[in-house]
Amino acid sequence: MKKKVLVFTGSRADYGILKNLIIKLKKNFIVEICAGGNHFTSKFGMTYKEILKDNNYIKYKSLQRPSGFDNYALLKFMSKSLLEYSQFVKISKTDLVIVLGDRYEAFIFTIACFFLEKKIVHIHGGELTHGAFDDCLRHSISKLSNFHFVSHIKYMKRLIQLGEDKKNIFVTGALGAENFYKCKKLNKNDIIKKYKLNKNNKIALVTFHPETRSKISTKEQIKIFLNSLIKKKNLNYLITYNNSDTNADYFIKKIKTFSKGKKNTIKLVKSLGAKMYFSILKNADIIIGNSSSGILEAPSARIPTLNIGNRQSGRVFAKSIFQCDLKTSQIAKKIDFILSKKKIIFSNPYYKKDTSTIMLEHCKKIVRNKNMIFKKFNDII
Secondary structure, three states: OOOEEEEEEOOHHHHHHHHHHHHHHHOOOEEEEEEOHHHHOHHHOOOHHHHHHOOOOEEEEOOOOOOOOOHHHHHHHHHHHHHHHHHHHHHOOOOEEEEEOOOHHHHHHHHHHHHOOOOEEEEOOOOOOOOOOHHHHHHHHHHHOOEEEEOOHHHHHHHHHOOOOHHHEEEOOOHHHHHHHHOOOOOHHHHHHHHOOOOOOEEEEEEOOOOOOOOOOHHHHHHHHHHHHHOOOOEEEEEEOOOOOOOHHHHHHHHHHHHOOOOOOEEEEOOOHHHHHHHHHHHOOEEEEOOOHHHHOHHHHOOOEEEEOOOOOOOOOOOOEEEEOOOHHHHHHHHHHHHHOOOOOOOOOOOOOOHHHHHHHHHHHHHHOOOOOOOOOOOOO
């Protein structure tokens, strides 16, 4: 009889990354999906539909929705979600749980799995993102997990610093770096036609999330960022919605206002879906913002990234990633610099051939070991 694997996805972002791994898992396991509440909100594009479109069965659907996007509202959402996830996990007969990343939804789900003694694999542990609460949540998820699939040797060393056993840490590369090559993509003319863009302008793919650990208020952050885009009038901006972080609704409101009356040069999209996202990634001239996609995936697409501010600070950067402070004048100048640069070196430090297959083989070995692993803290002194 096939073993069961429970995969958690809290949003469009982690599902897009997990998609190809789920395909491979389904050939070897009974795969059950738990989808967090943000998948079912119109504000973020009702992204559960993409999960169903891929013929995946959502076994557990969260009924919780954020009532707002200040920190207290997110805490209420998390507390209600914890009770709900605990009920899901309690009735699940899964042999293995897979959780990706650093989001508060994943953190809450992992707490439930830990206390109900499920065997947990954490993907993308050991990384740093100094400019977001996610940094602390990621490390917390790692400490609650039994096994780790890390994207870079540097992150393996960091988990060892956190007391994790080297035998349970596997350097697999990043799924996102591999996914770009696995996905069928549209050509540039299809994209220009679909979004009615100015065909004479270059294309910028833009995602800007609130920097939740910053001396600059989130309201001031979006003001600075949008003022920098106003200065550049010869670009088509394809702007995706930000994550459901603190003041996410304020960000969305301001971006909507910014995009009004600019139909041929600015398109605001709630969620692109994996195929369209990678199609734009392939045909864009630059990525602008502070999304992890610009760090993990863009180098595979041979697209330069302008990474703004500190949200991704601490991660390993490819040579095609250019950093600048959250200052209007710096951002505008850096965009010009990147687009005029004749030679950019593209090499993705997160790419490893057949990452999803490597992860699958490790999952098979982990499931075969029927013993629950109770961890000890491994001192390195």
